[in-house]
Amino acid sequence: MSTAPRAPRVLLAPDKFKGTLTAAEVAGHLAEGIALERPDAEVVVVPVADGGDGLLAAANSAGFEPVELTAAGPLGDPVLTSYAVRADGREAVVEMAEVCGLARLPGRPTQMTAMAATSRGLGEAIAHALDAGAAFVLVGIGGSASTDGGAGLLQALGVRMLEVDGSPLTPGGAGLGRLARVDLGDLHPGLAAARLTVACDVDNPLTGPQGAAAVYGPQKGAGQHQVRALDAGLAHLADVVARHTGQDLRDAPGAGAAGGVGFAALALLGAELRPGAEVVLELTGFHRALAGADLVVTGEGSLDDQTLHGKAPAAVAAAARAAGVPVVAVAGRVTLDEQQLQRAGFGAAHALTDLAAHPEESFTRPGVLLREVGRRIARGLPEAGSSPPSRG
Template sequence: MIVPAPAPCVVIAPDKFKGTLTAAAVATHLATGLRSVLPDVEVVMVPVADGGDGTLAAAEAAGFEQVTVPAHGPTGEDCKASYGARGSEAVVELAEVCGLDLLAERGLAPLAATSRGTGDLISAALDDGARRVVVGIGGSASTDGGLGLLQALGARVTGADGREVGPGGLGLEDAVALDLSGLHPGLAGAEVVVACDVDNPLTGSHGAAAVYGPQKGASPDDVERLDAALTRWADLVAATTGADHRDDPGAGAAGGVGFGLVAVAGATTRPGADLVFELTGFHDALVAATLVITGEGALDRQTLHGKAPAAVAAAAREAGVPVVAVAGKVLLTEGDLRAAGIGAAYALVEEGSEQEAFDAPGPLLERLGARIAREHLGGAR
């Protein structure tokens, strides 16, 4: 008696294709393509992210409930924003409420942009009973050292006149006193974990203002002013808490939000993709996998430095599972791909024009899914 071979199990774990499709949508189109050639293929879809934009969507795809609350946007305006909740765990994405992309139409605000909205979301999650809060801090519009975030969590930062200082890095110039007595009580019993993939300190030539300020619209004069304000802030926090975290790796992440969370809120930092893998159960999905498909909008040099597809490939290689990748464009050499643990890479622009790849990537992804089924899983040609 001939026993039929078990159907292959494919784990589809892409990041978003920025500007076109969410990670979940990418996975769905690839699954459709696979099944068009292998109807019995077992597909496990695990959308992932690297801790920045897309982290909340990945968490929601893994079963976190979206909770929408009042918050403050990157220039202090009232808005609505969401965090993810599952049991006593919460996921907060800075880009959801304080992201640089939110200022695309209104214009950048390098001196006045605030991280306050991220603190609003953390506070709301703690109010709802969260005992573990994962904070993805990529894509920040502000360089305020976490000032706004901490104010939203109950810290009082005042100037020489005794009044609360204004928003943004500009507000730090006036800070002379820090009162933590009103800090949210939920922080004492909660674990706060920051998804962080950069190692910049808070201040200096490799700090938040110097390295990331220009991306947020800061002029050379603005950068100098912001760095001096962050130095003043670090001095004040150290004098208040008795510990100096300005040179910690990642203190300069997200305009100093990493510093504020670690130095005042007692947070720890972890690589972003590792945290997302925990939230989504990616490592569990690998156990039965025959093949892993990952990808993002462009596979380029940045992919190799902490981006989700590289982390997916590394984890799959450790588990002994082959990996292929899909992207709008593939700008890495075969040697680069092999070194990253990616056996083959497929580009949307191989299946259609650049315009199609941006305007209608879904059908192209389905074609690539069918190709992968034929070329890697023995599907009929």
């Protein structure tokens, strides 16, 4: 009994093209182009992310369901936001950028917002998920606006952060130097049984020249004076927490992530910090989808040196290479040379800027260009029934 020849199987696993298209939209345009050239090809879509903005969209594409809530934005004002849960409510995904990140600021970051921004909304979203019965919470902390050492996060989860007179610590990094003690007596009870994982793609310590304030403060509006003040406040926070716990984690890799949210999660919430892209590939079922694929297509807005340091396309390429599946990258622009691409596992790379009639077209008409890239990729697929590429 003969069997029908197997059609080529293409796994589309792009990240977002920041400021232009979501990961799902990128995949949609590529899929249209592939279908125009090879309607017989089987296309599987698994949008990915690296733990920053785009994590929530990746979770929703993987079958999670959005949950709306009102939480504190970066300056404490209430905002309508959401997180994502599995259908059974046992797994939740919270994206800091969506709740209280830089994109939530009413305008560009300023010195005032750098000192006043709070992580409280992130804690409120986590608490909401725990109240609903989540036993596992994945927290993406990229795109943060705050440098408060995670104080707001902790307060929203029941940690009492107290000044000398017993009053609650004021929001934002500006008040950290007034912290006198912490009290975990009212810590959210759901944390005792739940597993908290923080998707973190940086290894900065909390303080010092490579710390949260020095490295990321300027991106959040801090000038030199504010950077020094914030760094001193973070150091004081670490001193107070160390006295309470008997353990000093200010130099732990990732403690400086998201303005010190990494530190708070490690030191007082018992969280695990893991590379964001690695966690997202597990979350979205990428490894299952990889089985049987003849080609993987990944990418992001800019394929550059940062891609090689924990970004989602590099993680996709590494996983595909380990499985012996060839990988093609697609990006708005590509600044990596051939050797860098090959070392990272990319067999080829397509830049929209190479197809655009003028540089702006890659931003104004990315869908058209991506469809053309999809057609070009499809032309290299094996014919139905032919041997797939070697998986050496």
